[in-house]
Amino acid sequence: MKRNNNKMLISLSVAALSLGMATVASAATLDEVKQRGNLNCGVNVGLSGFSSPDADGQWQGLDVETCRALSSAIFGDPDKVVFTPLTAKERFTALQSGEIDVLARNTTWTATRDNSLGLNFTTTTFYDGQGFMVSKDLGVSSLEDLGGASICIQSGTTHELNLADYFPSKGIEINTATFDTPDQTASGFASGRCDVLTSDTSQLSALRLQLPEPDSVEIMTQLISKEPLGPVVRQGDDQWFNIVKWTVFAMVNAEELGVTSDNAEQMQSDPPNPQVARLLGGDGNYGEQLGLGNDWAYNIVSQVGNYGEVFEDTVGANSPLKISRGMNALWDQGGILYAPPIR
């Protein structure tokens, strides 16, 4: 059971912290990953659109594709990833203790997490906000109507903190019921343990699909927080930090430059402009600067896809979630997605 894993994980991590953590910290993560022959990636235990196993047991989702892109950048093969499903409470300890190399698990970038946990947030792969899902027949139109309501929430998340910030300051009294996993939270909501389910809006879209009657509920438009989600690494390994960061930047730049998984090969052999040539390794040594091959970005785009392709396939139009690009559109298309240039 998950519960036992959780306890074991914490105790093992404590043991690891006390005995042998120095070895993890000082070793270069890239070398270790290469030597091991695979990437250890921490993901959500099951969140449709971000990371969940499909019918064949293959992990699917936006976070999963980030890990696969990283594997392509390092090994030239997107499938050299071992996925470790983690609950919200387990995730940081798993990364701190070296059990995983990178945490790609819809984790919100906050000051405490970035500054005091020995972790580094690399960049944002999904801009989100905390929203609320209610049953349509409650007839609730704004958060001010929620006085006295019970709210289902996942423990150990930023949502717990935001909720305690938001409602008391508005003088609205609410009750909470906390659960450990997204699934339990959704079943608590479905059984009527609470009136409202709160989480990132992207999660709400996913959890809604798990409900017996998805059409009987609505996701309210009001948001109470900023939730930038992205991959996290341990502090103290700048090379690894850069690799994860630039893997995401490569995917965003590829979308901006119109490089897709379909045309990457043709564009590599015949780059339409110098920017594409630099991205796909035809000019300069941008891959080598990271300690990777010069075709790192080519591998990512040809094997996994650019950011837009991955977005549409996992959470966007081609997925059951049908989340619109919104804030997550490119900067030149009305969104805030903006990657530093490769030059």
Added chain:
Amino acid sequence: MPKPPSSHVPLWRRPAFRALIIQALLLAGLVALIAMMVGNALSNLEARGITTGFGFLGERAGFSIPQTLIDYSGDSTYARTFVVGLLNTLLVSGMGIVAATIIGFAVGIARLSPNWVLARLASAFVEIFRNIPLLVQILFWYFAVLQALPSPRQSLSLMEAVFLNVRGLIVPAPVPEAGFGLTLTALVIAIAASIGFALYARRLQARTGKALPVYWCGAAMIIGLPLLAFVVSGAPLSWVMPELKGFNFRGGVTVIPELMALWLALSIYTASFIAEIVRSGIQSVPKGQVEASRAIGLSSNITLRKVVIPQAMRVIVPQLTSQYLNLIKNSSLATAIGYPDLVAVFAGTSLNQTGQAIEIIAITMAVYLTISLSVSALMNVYNARTLIKER
């Protein structure tokens, strides 16, 4: 003829001295190992930029907890979170120990009953609940039983005062008014009088053999006297009735379903073990004891209470202690259904929000150790008192 001990034996060949040296070396080695582990952990944590120390206990926790026995809000500190969690752990453990003991004794005695149906039912109870993992039972009570209850609007209600629904059990909240102190005073007096009466009755029986109805008189006093005071002072107690307003019931006291599920599961699971302990304790009393007491004309009720159980207790108590300790430790499974116990709110949420795993896990372990050792010490005192006195 053995040589008499002589002071000529060199120091290092004396067993007592060597034993002392070995013990000292062992202790020094252990201390050095622990110091090395602590030092290593601290330097590693610092090297990795992870904050250490207990300063976080004074910081604002910033999250809410569904059930708190003391005042608590999102503005409270992590230290208060810890106290809230600890009290919730003690609450469910205390309730569990009381219920498990009552159910366990009843089932254990029933299993030896000459009534065939009763004995078989008791056996079935033990075999079912002893052999299913506790976590499964907790999830069963929570998800299969309590989550299947109706929504607040369709609550099951008793006289429109007590309501049961998927959000929990809602009962009226008592509000004492001026003059209620008299009732409380009467209760204290009644309890003191009952104890005095019981002591007197025991002495009277020892002297004359005459038995007084101690239980009936005690019960009459403890119930009757406060009731009398309550009526005389004009019933100074009002009730806040739960009322369905908006989403939920307002007013009244809500017992959250997480507490009910955990309490049910812990009580019943532990009771099945206690039942077996009670049965083995009773069976360890030689049959001759029962036959002898029947021979002098004691009823089977008196035989059980005054002859069998007292002798069985010395077998029962040590094992009962371990079951109590198990129950307390098992209450940490609360986190599976979101009951806000120490492990869920402190070793879970607080740990996750602050990231200070080593400090929080150390505190949590120390707390469980302290609770367990205290219970164990209390039970040992009780055990010493129930031991058969050899005269």
